[in-house]
Amino acid sequence: MSNNIIQLKSPQIKEEDIRKLKKGDIVSISGVMVTGRDVAHKYLKDVFIKNENIPDEEKPILDELKKHLDGGILYHCGPVVNKDENGNYRFSAAGPTTSIREEPYEYDVIKLLNLRGVIGKGGMGDKTLSACQKFGAVYLHAIGGAAVYTAERVKKVIGVLKLEEFGSPEAFWIIKVENFECIVTMDSHGESLHKSLLEQSEKKQKEIMTTF
Amino acid sequence: MKDKNDRYSVIKGNITENRIELFVELIKQASTNLPADVVLALEKQRASEDEKSQARRALDVIMKNIDIAYEKEAPICQDTGTVIFHIHYPEKESLGLLKKELRDAVKLATKKGYLRPNAVDSITGKNSGDNTGFGSPAFYSDVWEKDSLEIKIMLKGGGCENVGAQYPLPDTRLDAGRDINGVKKVILDAVVRAQGKGCAPGIIGVGIGGDRVSGAMAAKEQIFRKLDDLNEDEKLAEVEAEMEKKCNELGIGPMGFGGKTTVLGVKTAKLHRVPASFFVSVSYMCWAARRKKLEITGNQYTIE
Incomplete structure (x- = not known):
């Protein structure tokens, strides 16, 4: 683990740059990323992965997502969004949401969109970890609850997809970020901080329980 | 400003x-x-x-x-x-x-x-x-x-609400019986299960006894208590202090990154129960309490 901050420019992050990252590294992301959480993941799986015949009206959505996410980063986040005096969207609170709910979908979503990273909180499971290994991606941890601090890294809302249908927290928000810092907690070499800490804390739990 | x-x-x-x-x-x-x-x-x-x-x-x-x-x-x-x-x-x-x-x-x-x-x-x-x-x-x-x-x-x-739990005692997996030690075991387990997902360091509200609804309600009500208050019930005050210390020995740390701070406090309440039931309800409140x-x-x- 080093305290040097590694800069990443998203999208079009190279696989080799992701492969260099190790559990515990700190990265700082600048560029474009897209938010997506529960409804978005289910939608991607139902419409583009399970479905043999993709409806014509949904195809432009996938094209738009790929434009911003090919070699890019999906952010598990349901922001508080306001409109400023000029009618532009602005994020006022935008911390990460709990990622484990997307575990049934993430492997396929990483593959579908050619993601290089997923940002969230709380970590994910073995299936996502295997996708990180196989496709060259990392799981990045932001600070849960630090929503205003994080929203300040969001410099601009470029666009939004499925706002009406999904509702504001669940929509795909396409955002421009600067110096968005995260910790690599699951790397592309099969290492997960969440897994090792769970094991350590379970061991400690057993020890403590013998004193009761 | x-x-x-x-x-x-x-x-x-x-x-x-x-x-x-x-x-x-x-x-x-x-x-x-x-x-x-x-x-x-x-x-x-x-x-x-x-x-x-x-x-x-x-x-x-x-x-x-x-x-x-x-x-x-x-x-x-x-x-x-x-x-x-x-x-x-x-x-x-x-x-x-x-x-x-x-x-x-x-x-x-x-x-x-x-x-x-x-x-x-x-x-x-x-x-x-x-x-x-x-x-x-x-x-x-x-x-x-x-x-x-x-x-x-x-x-x-929602993140912290999702990691809340309700344990009917006895719990075979944890070897938690229908006594205060059983209660302590399941509180510890709830915190381990939650890891960083509830945005640690959290505040742990516990309802001991009651039915499934009243127990969960009592657990959540404890989160309204100030962290520095002292439970009027001497035995519960002891349990709170002990469990805060023990939870912080787990090493889960803020956000589940590892560290000394896993919980900010444990707050408990007891309710009478029917002889057949013994629920321990745990409500997890994120640091943004x-x-x-x-x-x-x-x-x-x-x-x-």
Whole structure:
């Protein structure tokens, strides 16, 4: 683990740059990323992965997502969004949401969109970890609850997809970020901080329980 | 910009005819200004973590975020959660009218961006857009003998709500029997299961006994207690101190990054139970423990 901050420019992050990252590294992301959480993941799986015949009206959505996410980063986040005096969207609170709910979908979503990273909180499971290994991606941890601090890294809302249908927290928000810092907690070499800490804390739990 | 040194002071004022604005202020305070006892506990824990650790770094960001949210009057966390009101009202108060005013205040606070639209129809999946709907916001009310009106609000985020748990004792997996040691084992287990997912360091509310509903209710009510208060029940006060210490030995740390600070406090209550049931209900509150209390006496009010 080093305290040097590694800069990443998203999208079009190279696989080799992701492969260099190790559990515990700190990265700082600048560029474009897209938010997506529960409804978005289910939608991607139902419409583009399970479905043999993709409806014509949904195809432009996938094209738009790929434009911003090919070699890019999906952010598990349901922001508080306001409109400023000029009618532009602005994020006022935008911390990460709990990622484990997307575990049934993430492997396929990483593959579908050619993601290089997923940002969230709380970590994910073995299936996502295997996708990180196989496709060259990392799981990045932001600070849960630090929503205003994080929203300040969001410099601009470029666009939004499925706002009406999904509702504001669940929509795909396409955002421009600067110096968005995260910790690599699951790397592309099969290492997960969440897994090792769970094991350590379970061991400690057993020890403590013998004193009761 | 507001001065962050003012944030701990009690807000006082006179009631005007339209109480909705005051209720919006209550919601704003809850969403943007973390209670003093929680801020102080976080600061104390921040100082205890190793300077170069991820735990320290996480708590640094958390402290900065608390300051910016207060100064900018922006939600501390984007998940402004379930809006929960606990009301104690005098005989003469119309509860129906009060609930209508609070509902209107919730809509207005959503429009102003203090609350995220968080009420989703469980069948159609449609977000109501204004935080109202079936059971939303949540009201719990009781008439009391005092002349004053007390409204407590809690904004309970979904991430931490999801890691709450209810254990029927005995629990074979944990070898937890129907006694205080069994209770301690399942509290510890709930914290281990939660890891960082509930946004550690959390506050652990525990309801010991009751039925499935009253036990869960008692657990959540404990989160309204200040972190530095002492349980009136001597035995429970001991359990609280012991469990806080033991949970912090687990090493889960802020956000589940590892570290000394896994919980900020453990708060317990006991309820009588039927002989056949022994539930231990655990409610996990994230570090962004957003709660405030409004008290109206005559034409004066306080928010703290």
